[in-house]
Structures are given as C-alpha cells and as structure tokens.
Amino acid sequence: MASPTNLSRRHFLSGSALAVAPIALSGIGAGRALAQGAKPQAKGKIIRRKLGRTGIEVPIVSMGVMNADNPAVVQQSYEIGVRLFDTAMGYQAGRNEEMIGTVIKNLGVRKNVIIQTKIRVPRIGPNTPDDEVGARLRADFDGCLKRLQSDYVDILLLHGPSVAEMNHPGVRKALAEAKSSRRARFVGVSTHAAQADILNDAAKTGFYDTVTVSINFTQAEDTALLDAIRKAAAADVGLIAMKTQASGRRGGPPAPPVNHTAALKWVLRHEEITTAIPGYTNFAHMTEDFSVSYGLEYTAEERKFLAEKNLKAEMAYCQQCSRCVPTCPLGVDIPTLMRTHMYAARYGNFLHARATLDEIEESRRLALCGDCSECLARCSNHVRIAANIRDLKSMYL
Ligand code: SF4
Ligand code: SF4
CATH class of the missing domain: 3.20.20.100 (NADP-dependent oxidoreductase domain)
Incomplete structure (x- = not known):
C-alpha cells in the first residue's frame, strides 16, 4: 500500500500538512x-x-x-x-x-x-x-x-x-x-x-x-x-x-x-x-x-x-516497547524519538514534538545519533527507525 518515504522538512510543511500545522504552531489565537x-x-x-x-x-x-x-x-x-x-x-x-x-x-x-x-x-x-x-x-x-x-x-x-x-x-x-x-x-x-x-x-x-x-x-x-x-x-x-x-x-x-x-x-x-x-x-x-x-x-x-493483511506493518506504529534500545550502540532514546516523529509527521503538532525532544536526557538525544555508516537499530514492529530519525534531523538539527 504505502512505501517507506523519507519525509523532508518540505514534506512536513506542504500538502495536507498545511491544513494542520498552523493549528499547532499558532496556538489558540490565529486558528x-x-x-x-x-x-x-x-x-x-x-x-x-x-x-x-x-x-x-x-x-x-x-x-x-x-x-x-x-x-x-x-x-x-x-x-x-x-x-x-x-x-x-x-x-x-x-x-x-x-x-x-x-x-x-x-x-x-x-x-x-x-x-x-x-x-x-x-x-x-x-x-x-x-x-x-x-x-x-x-x-x-x-x-x-x-x-x-x-x-x-x-x-x-x-x-x-x-x-x-x-x-x-x-x-x-x-x-x-x-x-x-x-x-x-x-x-x-x-x-x-x-x-x-x-x-x-x-x-x-x-x-x-x-x-x-x-x-x-x-x-x-x-x-x-x-x-x-x-x-x-x-x-x-x-x-x-x-x-x-x-x-x-x-x-x-x-x-x-x-x-x-x-x-x-x-x-x-x-x-x-x-x-x-x-x-x-x-x-x-x-x-x-x-x-x-x-x-x-x-x-x-x-x-x-x-x-487487512499487513495492516500492522503498514501502520509502522511505534508501541514504545523499548526493544530497539539495546540495538543502538550509542543508546539513543529511539522510543522517544519515534514518538516525537509521530507528533510531527502524523499529528502535525510541531510544538509538542519540540517539547518531547527537549525531554530526552542529554546523553541520549538526537544530536548524538550520527556516526554509524548504516543505522543498526532494529524494530520488530516495522517502525522505520532510520528514516524517521533522518526526518527528525532534517527538521530539528
Ligand atoms: S521503534 Fe520499534 S522496537 Fe523501538 S520502541 Fe518503537 S516499536 Fe518498540
Ligand atoms: S544511526 Fe541508528 S544505530 Fe546509529 S546511533 Fe543513530 S539510532 Fe543508533
């Protein structure tokens, strides 16, 4: 049905995103x-x-x-x-x-x-x-x-x-x-x-x-x-x-x-x-x-x-199970990053995504992820960890 896609900043702010983003960004006033x-x-x-x-x-x-x-x-x-x-x-x-x-x-x-x-x-x-x-x-x-x-x-x-x-x-x-x-x-x-x-x-x-x-x-x-x-x-x-x-x-x-x-x-x-x-x-x-x-x-x-067959795989919903954490050699807080991605990419709530990123302990933040030639983190629930992290970096770093 859907294919893995690398969302760019442009994607986040374009198309259907325009209908939602101002809600989160403007607060009560403008909307x-x-x-x-x-x-x-x-x-x-x-x-x-x-x-x-x-x-x-x-x-x-x-x-x-x-x-x-x-x-x-x-x-x-x-x-x-x-x-x-x-x-x-x-x-x-x-x-x-x-x-x-x-x-x-x-x-x-x-x-x-x-x-x-x-x-x-x-x-x-x-x-x-x-x-x-x-x-x-x-x-x-x-x-x-x-x-x-x-x-x-x-x-x-x-x-x-x-x-x-x-x-x-x-x-x-x-x-x-x-x-x-x-x-x-x-x-x-x-x-x-x-x-x-x-x-x-x-x-x-x-x-x-x-x-x-x-x-x-x-x-x-x-x-x-x-x-x-x-x-x-x-x-x-x-x-x-x-x-x-x-x-x-x-x-x-x-x-x-x-x-x-x-x-x-x-x-x-x-x-x-x-x-x-x-x-x-x-x-x-x-x-x-x-x-x-x-x-x-x-x-x-x-x-x-x-x-529908493959519904779970296609949803790629992060269940916050933390099973991916030991697969990342740097101990990056992947579950919280995946939740941040959901708030930004699926809810269009960039303000809440930013606040969620800021909650992550300093030693496990997005900025620490980077030196792997290929992302080693693995998810048994079909979450596209590497692609989602790339999206977050394009948005927030
Ligand atoms: S990315 Fe996958 S393994 Fe990691 S917390 Fe989410 S569902 Fe669990
Ligand atoms: S690229 Fe993947 S394995 Fe490497 S630090 Fe980032 S999340 Fe961890």
Whole structure:
C-alpha cells in the first residue's frame, strides 16, 4: 500500500500538512475559527461507562484536546454530549488548558464536565529532597488550575511517570494533598512506555484511581498489555484510552489511511476501557468520532479495514516497547524519538514534538545519533527507525 518515504522538512510543511500545522504552531489565537459546524443529529442512546472506583460515568467517546485550537470545536463537543476533556500543562505551552477553561466557564457547565490534566514529575536526582519534588508539583498544579479557571480538576494525572516516580514519597505526598484539599477529585497516571508495568503497579498499590493508557488495533498481539488492562480494571482502576487512532488524521506516508470509526470501536469493544480520547480538531472529525458513542457494531467496511493483511506493518506504529534500545550502540532514546516523529509527521503538532525532544536526557538525544555508516537499530514492529530519525534531523538539527 504505502512505501517507506523519507519525509523532508518540505514534506512536513506542504500538502495536507498545511491544513494542520498552523493549528499547532499558532496556538489558540490565529486558528480561532468560531463558525459552528452543522450540529450532528443524535442517533439513539449514547453508551456510557463508569470510570472504575471514581464512580464517574461518561460517554465512551471523549475529547483529547491536545492538538485542537478551535474553542468552537470544544464547545460543540459539549453540546453533542462529550463530557470528558483531556489536556495537560504542556499542551500548546498552557494555551490548551486556557482554551478549555474559557469555553467551560462561558458555557457555565463546570459541574457537568470532567476535566483531566497532567503534570510532569520533575527530574529527581538521588539527593533531591522529597519536599522539593512536592513543592514543584504543587506549583505546576497551581498553574493548571489558574489556566483552567477552576478551583479543582476532576482527575490530576502524572504525565508519563516511571513506576519509581509513581511511588516516590514526595510525589505521593503532593498528590495525596491535592486530593485531601479537594483541588483534585481523583489522581491518576498517563503512560506510553512500560505500560504493563505501570498498570500492574496501579492495580497493586491502589493509590492511583485511573490510568490513561495508549492502546490501538496495532497492539492486538500485545498480550502483556491486554492482560494488565484486564487486571487493572478488575482492581477498579478507571481506564481511559489514548492513541486510539494509531496515527493522527494525516495518516501517511508511510501509514495508510485509517478507518477512524473502526479504530475507535476496536478499542472500545474492550469493555475494561471506560472512554477513549481521540484527538480530533475539527467538526467533521468530532462528528465521525462521536458517532461511535451510539453503537460498537462494526460495519462491513470497518471489518474489512481491520482484517487487512499487513495492516500492522503498514501502520509502522511505534508501541514504545523499548526493544530497539539495546540495538543502538550509542543508546539513543529511539522510543522517544519515534514518538516525537509521530507528533510531527502524523499529528502535525510541531510544538509538542519540540517539547518531547527537549525531554530526552542529554546523553541520549538526537544530536548524538550520527556516526554509524548504516543505522543498526532494529524494530520488530516495522517502525522505520532510520528514516524517521533522518526526518527528525532534517527538521530539528
Ligand atoms: S521503534 Fe520499534 S522496537 Fe523501538 S520502541 Fe518503537 S516499536 Fe518498540
Ligand atoms: S544511526 Fe541508528 S544505530 Fe546509529 S546511533 Fe543513530 S539510532 Fe543508533
């Protein structure tokens, strides 16, 4: 279907990319197209599920707001029935939270919606005092509440922590205080990497109420992840699915076009998942994604898409499994670079791609990759590591 292609800077910024890039680059301001789309008709009863021990009940399709910059899309999402909005302090350098806060405040519906946001564990050195870690988390959370124009969030997530960070005493104390002071109704984690370990730990300790987990049809054979999802749900941890579309709406190259309703249904047919947060950015995609809330039966076309031979290979989706890391003699952080590539090439979110690159430890950064006559890194999931790294270098070095 699609052939491996070396994306150049020109490709990133041309063709279909032009439709998306300004969203991420401009933040809320320039993309403020307030014209409403035609309001979609309700098609029956919205399927709702309970989010584990939180008791919160929401429709099975929610909004991942990360790439969106049009407040009218957020507003109309609420009007068609979306009730959970996912954001993070780092999305669009805080403007994403500001947009949600403004829309929800203007609608006067704060009590009707579930807002989850994310803060990052600061880099913890062996001698960092617990109190300092807690103070930094509290300061970041203060900023979230200010931008969201609310005195509480429904779910406060640690953004992509390790198991050690989840259980760090300073981190635990700060989150427990956020809950006891009612500034966060519930706490959770989001995860891309070592997902089974994170889920198993959340199930074991009972400290985290929810996990926002990356899951899509390319992971159908990841039995460790699927088992961990089942165990976490059995322990009453609320599960929210992200990265459900296996790529942004731009698709390739090299990924083939995704059947987005099939992708969402595949995830949500796992009843352990309460809701999915596809990252739509416009009215058409909002309508398409939310249509799944009314029923999870596959159409013939959706079945055909999911049954395509070689689909996983063609998607070349990086599952963040880290198995490639030992194959690179320089220890470059290939999983994070592949995630960065997804944000840039498939989401068109260059700002978030840049921020993700900057998170990489200095000794494992993109700039260190270079002296191999041929890339030795290998991926068992068909990810084109060498080509993707070339793209990133053309963009960021
Ligand atoms: S590039 Fe491949 S091996 Fe490396 S983390 Fe991604 S899926 Fe795993
Ligand atoms: S070219 Fe490949 S093997 Fe060499 S440092 Fe870069 S990622 Fe590692």
